[in-house]
Amino acid sequence: MDHRALAERLFPGEYPPPEFYEQKYPPRDLPPHAEVTRLAPSPTGFIHLGNLFVAIANERIAHLSGGVLYLRIEDTDEKRKVDGAVEAVIKALEYFDISFDEGAEIGGDETYAPWYQRQRAEIYRAFAKRLVAQGRAYPCFCTEEELSALRERQTANKEITGYYGKYAKCRDLSEEEVYAKLDAGLPYVIRLRSEGDPEKKRKFRDAVKGEIAVPENDQDIVILKSDGIPTYHFAHAIDDHFMRTTLVIRGEEWLASLPIHIELFETLGFPLPRYGHNCSLMKQDGETRRKLSKRKDPELSLEFYRKEGYYPRAVKVYMLTLLNSDFEEWYLKNPERPLEEFSFKVGKMSKSGTLFDLDKLNDISKSELSKLTEEETFAFLKEWTEEFGSDAQKGYFGEEEKMRKALALCMGIGGKKRRKDFVTASQAMRFIEYFFERPVRREPYRATAACVNALLTSFLQTYDPADDAQVWFAKVKAVAAAHGYAAEMKDYKADPAAYMGSVADVAEMLRIAVTGRANTPDLWTIMQILGEEEVRIRIGEGMNHE
RNA sequence: GGCCCCAUGGUCAAGCGGUUAAGACACCACCCUUUCACGGUGGUAUCAUGGGUUCAAAUCCCGUUGGGGUCACCA
Numbered sequence: 001m002d003h004r005a006l007a008e009r010l011f012p013g014e015y016p017p018p019e020f021y022e023q024k025y026p027p028r029d030l031p032p033h034a035e036v037t038r039l040a041p042s043p044t045g046f047i048h049l050g051n052l053f054v055a056i057a058n059e060r061i062a063h064l065s066g067g068v069l070y071l072r073i074e075d076t077d078e079k080r081k082v083d084g085a086v087e088a089v090i091k092a093l094e095y096f097d098i099s100f101d102e103g104a105e106i107g108g109d110e111t112y113a114p115w116y117q118r119q120r121a122e123i124y125r126a127f128a129k130r131l132v133a134q135g136r137a138y139p140c141f142c143t144e145e146e147l148s149a150l151r152e153r154q155t156a157n158k159e160i161t162g163y164y165g166k167y168a169k170c171r172d173l174s175e176e177e178v179y180a181k182l183d184a185g186l187p188y189v190i191r192l193r194s195e196g197d198p199e200k201k202r203k204f205r206d207a208v209k210g211e212i213a214v215p216e217n218d219q220d221i222v223i224l225k226s227d228g229i230p231t232y233h234f235a236h237a238i239d240d241h242f243m244r245t246t247l248v249i250r251g252e253e254w255l256a257s258l259p260i261h262i263e264l265f266e267t268l269g270f271p272l273p274r275y276g277h278n279c280s281l282m283k284q285d286g287e288t289r290r291k292l293s294k295r296k297d298p299e300l301s302l303e304f305y306r307k308e309g310y311y312p313r314a315v316k317v318y319m320l321t322l323l324n325s326d327f328e329e330w331y332l333k334n335p336e337r338p339l340e341e342f343s344f345k346v347g348k349m350s351k352s353g354t355l356f357d358l359d360k361l362n363d364i365s366k367s368e369l370s371k372l373t374e375e376e377t378f379a380f381l382k383e384w385t386e387e388f389g390s391d392a393q394k395g396y397f398g399e400e401e402k403m404r405k406a407l408a409l410c411m412g413i414g415g416k417k418r419r420k421d422f423v424t425a426s427q428a429m430r431f432i433e434y435f436f437e438r439p440v441r442r443e444p445y446r447a448t449a450a451c452v453n454a455l456l457t458s459f460l461q462t463y464d465p466a467d468d469a470q471v472w473f474a475k476v477k478a479v480a481a482a483h484g485y486a487a488e489m490k491d492y493k494a495d496p497a498a499y500m501g502s503v504a505d506v507a508e509m510l511r512i513a514v515t516g517r518a519n520t521p522d523l524w525t526i527m528q529i530l531g532e533e534e535v536r537i538r539i540g541e542g543m544n545h546e
Numbered sequence: 547g548g549c550c551c552c553a554u555g556g557u558c559a560a561g562c563g564g565u566u567a568a569g570a571c572a573c574c575a576c577c578c579u580u581u582c583a584c585g586g587u588g589g590u591a592u593c594a595u596g597g598g599u600u601c602a603a604a605u606c607c608c609g610u611u612g613g614g615g616u617c618a619c620c621a
Contacts, residue, residue: 040621041621042620042621044621074620074621076620076621077619077620077621079620080620080621140619144618144619147618147619148618151618155547158547158548159548160547160548160549160617161548161617162617162618187619189619198548198549206551209551209552212550212551213550214550215549215550219617221618222618222619224619225619226619227619229619231618231619231620231621232620232621233621235621236621251615252551252552252614252615253615253616254615254616254621255550255551255615255616256549256550256551256615256616256617257616257617258550259549259550277551279551279552279614280614280615282613282614284556284557288613288614289613289614290614291614291615321558321559321570322558325558325559325560326560328558328559328569328570329560329568329569329570332569332570350558350559351551351552351553352551352552352553352613352614353551353552353613353614353615354557354558355557355558356557357557357558357571357572359557359571359572360557360558360570360571360572361571362571363570363571363572364571366583370584412583412584417583417584417585418584419582419583419584420583420584421582421583421584422583473580476580477580480580489579489580502580503580504579504580504581505580505581506580507580507581508580508581510580511580511581511582517581517582518581518582519581519582519583520581520582521581521582521583522580523580523581
């Protein structure tokens with residue numbers, strides 16, 4: 001077989017030699033230990049937590065080392081392309097404060113452009129041609145039907161599936177056969193002629209897993225599809241080489257294709273980048289755990305966190321605690337320091353699959369929210385409401401003065417102690433509802449209607465909005481005492497049987513009457529914010545509840 | 547099923563041959579308190595298993611078991 005002639009037939013015309021590309025995409029001029037990392041999503045428009053997880057690691061590694069993080073779009077699969085997906089990815093990551101130094105739709109140093117794989121077709125073809133000329137790649141005319149029949153046969157025989165060794169029919173086609181099929185205009189793909197032996201294992205140093213055993217590849221994988229577009233594997237080798245990636249941090253699910261990548265880099269004559277395979281995010285599903293799934297788990301979608309109104313930093317902090325085991329301790333000690341100051345280390349990344357724990361995220365979210373200033377809180381909630389809130393909620397911001405007072409109270413802003421009731425913006429907005437709307441439904445009173453009415457009536461008789469908090473509470477105690485409730489908790493605890501209940505129960509009734517809820521922040525302040533008229537109306541409504 | 551990866555409480559985990567086996571989340575109890583939240587104090591709970599190596603093993607080695615990933619003209 002004349003490989004050169006075949007290459008010429010398959011890829012007619014002049015293609016630049018490898019040296020051309022080596023010069024066109026020269027090694028990057030960066031400090032000695034700077035890492036070049038990347039994110040290489042396919043433009044499906046769906047960006048998920050796993051992407052963010054890996055993105056944060058890549059971003060930290062690049063920027064902490066004085067290197068570069070770039071965005072490359074793996075748009076080699078036409079079927080998966082969605083309009084606006086790239087912008088969506090950039091926007092979603094921006095929300096979590098991940099910024100790229102260069103890449104698709106971002107620009108930056110144009111030396112390594114373009115960042116869309118479809119625009120790099122010439123490079124892939126140049127190297128595919130070269131591989132064919134070297135006899136390291138060949139055209140394969142097998143149809144999808146033949147391939148799936150082969151797979152079925154292999155499965156039935158309990159053999160390893162795939163296109164390899166004796167099953168690689170087209171690898172040994174005679175020159176006549178090849179040209180006959182070509183002349184007949186049959187569609188074909190270009191496959192790698194693998195020289196590996198999976199019985200041979202080699203030791204490989206993974207940046208996160210440590211030393212691992214990798215078998216050699218023996219699959220004659222497709223490198224160019226029948227439409228002339230490269231497969232992921234081929235594009236990966238060429239792009240990461242010429243974009244001068246130094247460290248590929250990617251999900252663990254890629255570990256299985258590492259043998260292919262190793263063979264590809266080697267036959268192309270490229271040095272291998274370093275790899276770090278990051279554990280996947282798992283979810284408990286009944287008895288077992290599994291990878292978070294797009295279909296079953298809404299919390300996989302980044303959009304979920306925006307819709308719920310998680311404070312972005314909280315998600316990032318949580319990801320960081322999962323990513324680097326010593327982050328949490330550092331953060332506890334340095335709650336005010338910028339996250340960028342934490343010295344993120346690839347070696348500290350976890351080897352085992354991590355169960356995604358919403359409880360933990362929620363806890364972090366509460367405390368992140370509690371660190372915001374009044375302005376930040378207000379701005380965050382307003383922004384969230386404008387995008388995701390109900391019309392009623394949008395209206396709350398029309399009464400800005402009240403809104404600020406309500407927030408100050410409910411979140412403890414300005415007080416000595418911040419409250420940590422809220423996980424998300426949506427929760428916070430729902431909670432402050434009673435400042436703006438009268439309760440339609442009330443939590444049940446824990447007393448008879450007659451009792452409640454009598455107590456509320458007494459309260460109304462003594463209620464004076466001019467009272468300060470102490471006087472106000474003294475009056476509540478007096479009302480309590482007048483109806484057989486203990487005015488002092490100590491008295492009540494000493495002898496519960498002697499009373500109808502305690503002042504706490506009376507306060508609860510008032511609280512339910514005014515807000516509809518049994519649990520709220522300081523009631524006196526709420527009444528001050530609502531104003532006398534509103535308080536009287538609500539208590540009135542609260543009385544005739546049965 | 548073949549191959550690869552992984553294995554410390556319910557969860558995330560520290561640990562790197564000698565520790566009373568950290569810490570955080572969750573949970574429970576108590577304290578603070580007019581409710582809730584916050585905060586404080588205390589508590590329950592972990593080295594999957596069997597063999598080695600060693601004076602000494604959560605830590606090193608092998609097997610077993612369990613879990614996960616992957617086996618496309620998808621990435």
